[in-house]
Amino acid sequence: MKKDIILKAENISKQYRLGQVGTGTLSHDLNRWWHEIRGKENPYLKIGDTNDRSTKATSEYVWALQDINFEVERGEVLGIIGKNGAGKSTLLKILSKVTAPTTGSIKSRGRIASLLEVGTGFHGEMTGRENIFLNGAILGMTKKEIASKIDEIIDFSGCERYIDTPVKRYSSGMTVRLAFAVAAFLEPEILVIDEVLAVGDAEFQKKAIGKMQDISRGEGRTVLFVSHNMAAVETLCTRVISMNNGSILGDGSPTKIISEYLQSSSFSQRKISFENSEEAIGNENVKILYAAIENTSALDPDEIIDVTSTINFRLKMVNQTREEKISIGYDLRTIKGDVVFGSGGKFNCCIGMTTEVSCEIPANFLNDDVYQIHIYFHTNGMSQLYSNLELLTFEVKDVKRESGYLGKVNGMIRPSLPWTLKQ
Amino acid sequence: MNNTDNTSEWLFEIKPKNKFFSLNLKEVWQYRDLLFLFVKRDVITVYKQTVLGPLWYLIQPLFTAITFTIIFNNVAGINTGSVPPFLFNLAGITVWNYFTSCLNGTSNTFASNAGIFGKVYFPRIITPLSVVISNLIKFGIQFLIFVAFYLFYNFQGADLGLNSLVLLFPLLIIMMGILGLGLGMLISSMVTKYRDFSYLVGFGVQLLMYLSAVMYPMELIKAKLPGYGWLVEYNPLAYIIESARYMLLNVGQISLLGLTYTLAVTITVFFVGLLVFNKTEKSFIDTV
Numbered sequence: 001m002k003k004d005i006i007l008k009a010e011n012i013s014k015q016y017r018l019g020q021v022g023t024g025t026l027s028h029d030l031n032r033w034w035h036e037i038r039g040k041e042n043p044y045l046k047i048g049d050t051n052d053r054s055t056k057a058t059s060e061y062v063w064a065l066q067d068i069n070f071e072v073e074r075g076e077v078l079g080i081i082g083k084n085g086a087g088k089s090t091l092l093k094i095l096s097k098v099t100a101p102t103t104g105s106i107k108s109r110g111r112i113a114s115l116l117e118v119g120t121g122f123h124g125e126m127t128g129r130e131n132i133f134l135n136g137a138i139l140g141m142t143k144k145e146i147a148s149k150i151d152e153i154i155d156f157s158g159c160e161r162y163i164d165t166p167v168k169r170y171s172s173g174m175t176v177r178l179a180f181a182v183a184a185f186l187e188p189e190i191l192v193i194d195e196v197l198a199v200g201d202a203e204f205q206k207k208a209i210g211k212m213q214d215i216s217r218g219e220g221r222t223v224l225f226v227s228h229n230m231a232a233v234e235t236l237c238t239r240v241i242s243m244n245n246g247s248i249l250g251d252g253s254p255t256k257i258i259s260e261y262l263q264s265s266s267f268s269q270r271k272i273s274f275e276n277s278e279e280a281i282g283n284e285n286v287k288i289l290y291a292a293i294e295n296t297s298a299l300d301p302d303e304i305i306d307v308t309s310t311i312n313f314r315l316k317m318v319n320q321t322r323e324e325k326i327s328i329g330y331d332l333r334t335i336k337g338d339v340v341f342g343s344g345g346k347f348n349c350c351i352g353m354t355t356e357v358s359c360e361i362p363a364n365f366l367n368d369d370v371y372q373i374h375i376y377f378h379t380n381g382m383s384q385l386y387s388n389l390e391l392l393t394f395e396v397k398d399v400k401r402e403s404g405y406l407g408k409v410n411g412m413i414r415p416s417l418p419w420t421l422k423q
Numbered sequence: 424m425n426n427t428d429n430t431s432e433w434l435f436e437i438k439p440k441n442k443f444f445s446l447n448l449k450e451v452w453q454y455r456d457l458l459f460l461f462v463k464r465d466v467i468t469v470y471k472q473t474v475l476g477p478l479w480y481l482i483q484p485l486f487t488a489i490t491f492t493i494i495f496n497n498v499a500g501i502n503t504g505s506v507p508p509f510l511f512n513l514a515g516i517t518v519w520n521y522f523t524s525c526l527n528g529t530s531n532t533f534a535s536n537a538g539i540f541g542k543v544y545f546p547r548i549i550t551p552l553s554v555v556i557s558n559l560i561k562f563g564i565q566f567l568i569f570v571a572f573y574l575f576y577n578f579q580g581a582d583l584g585l586n587s588l589v590l591l592f593p594l595l596i597i598m599m600g601i602l603g604l605g606l607g608m609l610i611s612s613m614v615t616k617y618r619d620f621s622y623l624v625g626f627g628v629q630l631l632m633y634l635s636a637v638m639y640p641m642e643l644i645k646a647k648l649p650g651y652g653w654l655v656e657y658n659p660l661a662y663i664i665e666s667a668r669y670m671l672l673n674v675g676q677i678s679l680l681g682l683t684y685t686l687a688v689t690i691t692v693f694f695v696g697l698l699v700f701n702k703t704e705k706s707f708i709d710t711v
Contacts, residue, residue, distance in 0.1 A: 017709075094437065095437075096543065096544055097437060097544035098540070098541055098542065098543070098544055098708055099706070099708045099709055100437070100438070100705040101437065101438075105436055105437060106436065106437040107433040107435075107436045107437075108434055108435055108436070108437075109433060109434050110434060114542070114543060114544075121543070123464055125467075125468040125471040125472070126464060126468060130463075130464075133460055134460045134461075134464060137454070137457035137460045138457060138539070138543055138545060139543060140454075140545065141456075142453075143456040143459070143460070
């Protein structure tokens, strides 16, 4: 079978210098130059850490990307996912020729246009129409091309009324609409898109996603799409690459790679378990031997939780107080710290023995987000025995949606409420 | 599985090392519309939300010329021969202004466009080129005011001889623009790494004006300061301004040797600037 490769990245690496970049590099520059003159390799290319921002650097140089290899076929919609700082944006910058790779090369059979951040080059003093021309030209269109599409662009943006008003009077949403409209009518063989769907209202998102689908399906163009919105990636992309610390972690079908990525992401600490009460967390009053967030909708309780999963919170604790009756409760908080709800009850826990309790959070109740369990134990008289703010952390994933709105559904919770149609 | 991996089929390749010299003229030509739109943007947005608008183009050289006339001619007593001192200064200032606005505009190319350069690719040279061209338009407007005063003084009966060499005046201006562009590209590339240069340009240009025969004839400095005359003599800008005045007002002298020297310097500066600019454009986004 002959594959139609439109883009090929070979051993792409990118090195950055940490800390102050400026006059201090003069000595390095001279040293590098001296090596170059003698035909030797750049001495600073040999050293460097992997790109893990959480650990302390041992070298002044860091590899933002290391040995990236991939191929993209014509007409593919390739999603690129990864944590902040995984190297996604650096990769896109290299692809769009904004910065050069330190080593390796990218070969392409088509024009690449990037939408790294919409509204690039907009000038506030100029009108919407003038900015369409300017922005289009910056993105590589000729004046003729833009002129032939200007009506479509204005129509798509939905800013017709303000098109002859200076852009500085636009709302941010309108600016984005206008900018995306220009980019959507670009005709490169490869379109690079970085997080544009985070802005704009639902109606516009729908339009934008529809346009992206048209671009890739109808017109057979290739799209590289970077996003943190897993629902959008899963719906739009035909293939996904996940990145971590500057290298490619996984490459394959969207569903598989996304679930692998979510499982590996450091967000979740869904289970803690200890052999005996010496090692267990807690204090002199209460010891927690085991705590877990389980997915009871799936066969494997450790399966990824999505918004349609029934969640079970299980807890095994040892009562080391002199009272049998203990109030056990938890607050479910989002990662941002907002309390979604609190729940608890009073239980008879045999003194010195292990007690197991569990609490079910129904399916179709939590929204897609990262949640934390804040557990607390009290005596019957409500004096606090023990509490742990971050006992467990888990992520609820969005489910794949067929079409329409792909942004985040608003709200702390996302209950499935009964709707009826009356005619 | 057969990869259609035939290098000749690739449209382009992104590689780390820049060739020693690469100016992709074809690519620049493809982006000519962008150049035009940048020029248009510069011209129409400069004096937006000002009351006087494009009049500012005229106010600045006029007032500078008046000040110079008062200080250098009336107070310090510099003799400009048969030419009215005001016209003498206005000619110098108009030409000099074109150089400084080119230099100032291009010397912060990278720093002031970091945002846009960090997001999309287009031949970077478009940006300084657009500055030089939009300043040419500004120069054109300022030159018109000079022409108006020239005619005015002519009617007043001043002895103003238009030299036939005036036909070469456009070439002189192009040379000035290229020199400003080359120097600007050179400085803008250095500024990305060493910010010191942006401060240097700020007052350096002002000091340079005094060495460029803007408000005095070249002869005068040689006569009055024989020890330091070479400072002006080695300044290519002084030759351009002196020659411009010779062409326009038939005053001073035109030195073929000096102009050849200026041309050589211009070409050298331009190509060195282009070279450094080319090198910088690939990596500057990581250093800026």
